[in-house]
Amino acid sequence: MSLRQLVEPDCGGANPLVRLGTHVTRDSAYKDEGLGRGSQGLISRDVLSEDQLVNEFLGQINAPTQTFRMDALLQEMREMDAHNFQANVVKAPLVIDEVNSGAEWIREYSFEKNSDNQAGNMDFNEFWNTRLPPPGHVQQKNVQWVQEFFDVNQNGETTDGLASSINYNEFARFQDSVDGAILDGPVISNNEPLKSDEALSAKWLEEFENNKMDEAARSEEYNQKFWDKLQDEWKKISEDNDAEHPWLSEFTDYYDPYKEYSFSEENPMLKDENALEKGKEFLKQGDIPSAVLCFEAAAKQSPENAEVWELLGKSQAENEMDPNAIAALKKSLELNPNNPSVLMALAVSYTNESLQSQALKVLVTWLHSNPGYKHLVPSNLISFEEGSVTSSIIRGPELKEIQNIFLEAVKQNPNEIDADIQEALGVLFNLSSEYDKAVDCFRAAAQVRPDNAKIWNRLGASLANGNRSVEAVDAYQRALEIEPGFIRARYNVGIICMNLKAYKESVEHLLTALNMQATSFTRSGLAAATESSNQMSNTIWSTLRMVVSLMGRRDLQESLDARDLNALNLAFNSA
Amino acid sequence: MSNLKSDAVFKRIQDGVKENIAKAKSVNGVFSYKITQNGKVVKEWILDLKNGEVYEGPAKNIKVDTTLTVSDDDMVEISLGKLNPQAAFMKGKLKIAGNIMLTQKLVPLLKTESKL
Numbered sequence: 001m002s003l004r005q006l007v008e009p010d011c012g013g014a015n016p017l018v019r020l021g022t023h024v025t026r027d028s029a030y031k032d033e034g035l036g037r038g039s040q041g042l043i044s045r046d047v048l049s050e051d052q053l054v055n056e057f058l059g060q061i062n063a064p065t066q067t068f069r070m071d072a073l074l075q076e077m078r079e080m081d082a083h084n085f086q087a088n089v090v091k092a093p094l095v096i097d098e099v100n101s102g103a104e105w106i107r108e109y110s111f112e113k114n115s116d117n118q119a120g121n122m123d124f125n126e127f128w129n130t131r132l133p134p135p136g137h138v139q140q141k142n143v144q145w146v147q148e149f150f151d152v153n154q155n156g157e158t159t160d161g162l163a164s165s166i167n168y169n170e171f172a173r174f175q176d177s178v179d180g181a182i183l184d185g186p187v188i189s190n191n192e193p194l195k196s197d198e199a200l201s202a203k204w205l206e207e208f209e210n211n212k213m214d215e216a217a218r219s220e221e222y223n224q225k226f227w228d229k230l231q232d233e234w235k236k237i238s239e240d241n242d243a244e245h246p247w248l249s250e251f252t253d254y255y256d257p258y259k260e261y262s263f264s265e266e267n268p269m270l271k272d273e274n275a276l277e278k279g280k281e282f283l284k285q286g287d288i289p290s291a292v293l294c295f296e297a298a299a300k301q302s303p304e305n306a307e308v309w310e311l312l313g314k315s316q317a318e319n320e321m322d323p324n325a326i327a328a329l330k331k332s333l334e335l336n337p338n339n340p341s342v343l344m345a346l347a348v349s350y351t352n353e354s355l356q357s358q359a360l361k362v363l364v365t366w367l368h369s370n371p372g373y374k375h376l377v378p379s380n381l382i383s384f385e386e387g388s389v390t391s392s393i394i395r396g397p398e399l400k401e402i403q404n405i406f407l408e409a410v411k412q413n414p415n416e417i418d419a420d421i422q423e424a425l426g427v428l429f430n431l432s433s434e435y436d437k438a439v440d441c442f443r444a445a446a447q448v449r450p451d452n453a454k455i456w457n458r459l460g461a462s463l464a465n466g467n468r469s470v471e472a473v474d475a476y477q478r479a480l481e482i483e484p485g486f487i488r489a490r491y492n493v494g495i496i497c498m499n500l501k502a503y504k505e506s507v508e509h510l511l512t513a514l515n516m517q518a519t520s521f522t523r524s525g526l527a528a529a530t531e532s533s534n535q536m537s538n539t540i541w542s543t544l545r546m547v548v549s550l551m552g553r554r555d556l557q558e559s560l561d562a563r564d565l566n567a568l569n570l571a572f573n574s575a
Numbered sequence: 576m577s578n579l580k581s582d583a584v585f586k587r588i589q590d591g592v593k594e595n596i597a598k599a600k601s602v603n604g605v606f607s608y609k610i611t612q613n614g615k616v617v618k619e620w621i622l623d624l625k626n627g628e629v630y631e632g633p634a635k636n637i638k639v640d641t642t643l644t645v646s647d648d649d650m651v652e653i654s655l656g657k658l659n660p661q662a663a664f665m666k667g668k669l670k671i672a673g674n675i676m677l678t679q680k681l682v683p684l685l686k687t688e689s690k691l
Contacts, residue, residue, distance in 0.1 A: 354598075
């Protein structure tokens with residue numbers, strides 16, 4: 001029906017197809033006027049006009065021919081030319097004709113030869129001298145032709161359009177056929193003129209070949225020199241100027257940040273003997289900052305307990321303190337290597353800190369430590385990864401390779417979702433900035449573990465980084481419902497609001513997060529109400545500062561520099 | 576001295592560098608950001624990531640590896656993730672002189688990424 005509308009004419013108006021036609025025919029790009037984008041229109045005009053101009057030009061010449069008989073003149077000239085050459089030689093000095101006549105001659109020649117054979121024991125010399133058209137003439141003709149060929153080539157002049165009709169192949173074919181005829185014929189030894197002709201062409205061939213060899217030798221020499229020079233240059237650069245080319249040494253430096261965990265100085269929990277248990281309690285309630293304090297205390301009390309470090313590291317990650325998290329998780333790994341959940345947490349923290357290759361290394365180790373997938377990890381990858389992480393930026397192929405290994409792992413069990421693998425893949429896709437794929441992975445993981453706040457937050461972060469801010473808010477909300485004290489999720493909400501330019505909301509969320517961190521002392525059950533700036537996340541502060549600046553609130557700059565939370569709370573009426 | 580929106584971005588970078596000097600130094604380059612307003616350069620920021628310092632220009636006794644020229648508004652857009660630096664470069668909003676490869680390493684410092 002819609003098609004009919006298109007085609008059928010309508011009363012009182014152009015039918016849609018016609019209207020479409022007007023769209024198409026209208027020069028909407030203004031190409032014809034030469035006004036279009038850039039010089040595109042002009043260029044096509046130029047290209048066109050080259051031919052046009054030539055035609056125009058030729059047309060101008062053609063026009064006067066009616067009054068000025070060019071062809072008559074030309075005819076006259078041809079006649080004169082013909083006179084200049086031996087009258088009986090050729091009608092015109094066209095090479096193509098020469099070639100044809102040459103071929104004709106060959107045909108003639110072989111024909112003669114056949115008849116010659118038929119003639120039986122006729123004396124060859126006599127035969128040549130009498131029956132054949134004077135061989136001297138043939139030779140002369142050929143030589144003349146060769147000379148002509150060279151003359152034309154050298155001068156590059158196109159008298160009578162000669163050069164354009166010359167074809168080297170034709171020449172070669174001609175030469176070959178002549179040579180072939182000569183070699184075939186038993187007459188060769190008797191025929192002096194033909195021999196000299198052959199000698200000439202052989203000489204020419206030799207010359208040509210010599211030239212070619214010379215050229216090849218020269219270019220080889222040049223290449224050699226060039227590469228030598230380049231190599232020297234590189235050597236020089238690497239020798240005397242490391243500072244200017246830091247990447248030369250980059251691959252040899254091992255970069256391993258966050259080696260030591262730095263404790264916050266005044267921790268009121270230090271003497272609490274049940275710090276670990278208390279911490280777990282806080283964790284259950286979703287009060288991350290308080291849990292961190294407890295775990296810190298516990299870690300000081302029993303620094304050899306891998307579980308304590310593990311919990312501390314994971315809580316610090318949720319507390320938006322990745323540097324501390326990394327240090328704690330590493331410590332835990334020292335005590336208990338190849339703990340999958342610690343490895344995963346560490347990989348995530350590395351990713352957050354943009355330490356890509358470190359994250360990658362940890363993910364490979366994670367897969368290797370997983371008994372179900374161990375066999376998928378090629379041994380060279382493990383041995384390569386050992387202590388040889390060089391720069392913090394990964395190279396593309398390596399990342400792809402590892403992604404493929406993980407995808408293999410997923411394919412092993414197509415019927416059930418392994419949330420761990422999906423999470424790891426999600427992290428990998430974050431590393432390669434393929435956020436949409438990461439979102440799919442985390443969604444799958446969240447399907448299996450809908451009560452895991454971390455997964456919801458990771459889903460949200462992937463959405464946000466892939467510029468899907470609005471969807472991200474939902475994911476963060478789920479995370480915060482499950483774990484109200486999830487500082488990281490709240491910080492992420494703040495970032496989303498900032499990216500959406502909702503600065504006021506952003507400040508509110510960031511302040512909420514900071515307040516929760518700051519008051520963790522009091523909540524953790526100790527009387528001490530002293531605030532420690534150490535307990536607050538630096539990243540949140542610097543983000544807050546940026547948002548406040550973007551709001552244009554320069555009056556608050558001082559409070560920000562001093563990290564005066566109370567003043568900011570007052571200014572924004574929060575907490 | 577005029578107040579620019581992008582100042583907030585550079586303050587944040589300043590914080591980030593201070594917080595983790597080792598990471599900043601791993602970039603190992605010196606950048607000069609020329610911030611323009613209405614087509615005129617109004618401010619210059621030096622990101623000296625060889626020594627881990629961020630300050631208003633001109634550069635102090637150090638060779639600048641890469642000079643980036645960008646407008647005040649676009650700088651904010653880039654840091655908010657609204658404007659992809661590569662796209663900005665293609666569109667001519669971001670001009671880069673010097674070692675372009677080094678700027679790739681700057682991206683994590685500039686953008687405010689959500690954390691996993």
